[in-house]
Amino acid sequence: MHTDTERCVRAVRSKDARFDGWFFTAVLTTGVYCRPSCPVVPPKPRNMVFYPSAAACQEAGFRACKRCRPDTSPGSPEWNRRADLVARAMRLIADGVVDREGVPGLAARLGYSARQIERQLRAELGAGPLALARAQRARTARLLIETTDLPMARIAFAAGFSSIRTFNDTVRQVYALTPSELRTRTSPPAPRTSPAGRNGPVPGALTLRLPFRAPLTPDNLFGHLAATAVPGVEEWRDGAYRRTLRLPHAHGIVALAPRPGHIACRLTLGDLRDLPVAISRCRRLLDLDADPVAIDDRLRTDPALAPLVDKAPGRRVPRTVDAAEFAVRAVLGQQVSTAAARTHAARLVTAHGEPVDDPEGGLTHLFPSPEHLAGLDPDALALPRTRRTTLLTLVRRLADGTLHLGEESDWPETRTRLLALPGFGPWTADVIAMRALGDPDAFLPTDLGVRRAARHLGLPSTPAALTAHAEPWRPWRAYAVQYLWSTDDHPINSIPA
Incomplete structure (x- = not known):
């Protein structure tokens, strides 16, 4: 977008926060770079130069604006x-x-x-x-x-x-x-490290704000995470979603809560070197770098979806902090209820997860890694025989590196690889693509809740016909699924009281 000078100038003049993170404005007369929504009086267009990243501004010799703090803007969608x-x-x-x-x-x-x-x-x-x-x-x-101090x-x-x-x-x-x-110059003084826990200060804890592009409807986002939380690994406590994190240098614990204009985030880290990774994964979990205006504008073109979008705009896709963990949980959730899936996952965590200490709540374990699960005796798993085969094949492929579910994954190729595994059908592959890989166009036409919503809205309810109808929703079909799910009276659609 930074090459469209006229459009960038209009965004800067209108101080349009929707474009924060899309591009950065460098001001030739002052030597600073800003976000488009910077509150200062916009410079003359001839003094503006537009860059696609903060790094490019810095390489060109510009420094960050002290007023709008462009380094804290949401990431590019x-x-x-x-x-x-x-x-x-x-x-x-x-x-x-x-x-x-x-x-x-x-x-x-x-x-x-x-x-x-x-x-x-x-x-x-x-x-x-x-x-x-x-x-x-x-x-x-x-x-x-x-x-911090x-x-x-x-x-x-x-x-x-x-x-x-x-x-x-x-x-x-x-x-x-x-x-x-x-x-x-930080004024007023920011919260420092080590907020109090049940037994005194919590070592390594940090409190920060995670920005996002408005609008954001938190109901399905936090409702889904709370309703599917695996005991010991995740919990809803005191108005916040909390979970353990497996990070490169040590484990961590995060608490995330919706607030007006931001997400409150409290991180307790075993090693501070994990801070940027933890922030990145939390943003990814909550889909905070999405462009809700572009998404909702596309989905509103369907008369069946338009009322749902207008009622609660800015729905996000609840994702994950660990793609391998989510893939395992998707297999455990095949053809069972949400409660049964949580029970299966909790048993796995209790028996094979790595214990952690949580001074502030009830978190007890990290979710077991594929490397640990790959060595399990099939008879030790309280699952149907075919599900055991599916689970063990998945974790062994993840453990030996023949299957990758990370940020580097090519979405279509990985979906094809998943479908080649025993016991993997379209629903399992697509829900992993949606929530673990982050594919914004992943679609679940065979999902029971999606088909029920389609019937309720007068849309085609057979998978083939619904897929054909959803073609104009591309590339945002994963968000359409969130709006379709919202028609059901299910705990995933509301934040716990």
């Missing part, structure tokens, strides 16, 4: 809508792959050369993978500086910098302030 190389690379960079494995590791995961990835990212985003990862480190550093040396390494000097230079270049000045 493009990376969740697309499955091409650039989108998959951006999802991996957000998940910290460059910091952990370097550009060669990023290239290996994507199956391309480092040169090809560099060239494509620069062509579309104006910056290469190292610059994009550096911009993410700067955002993490700012968050830790402003919301940690020493700067700890912040530097927690944010992923290789040295304190690099940390100081980057913060000064990006924000035109030293780390100490950035902390001093």
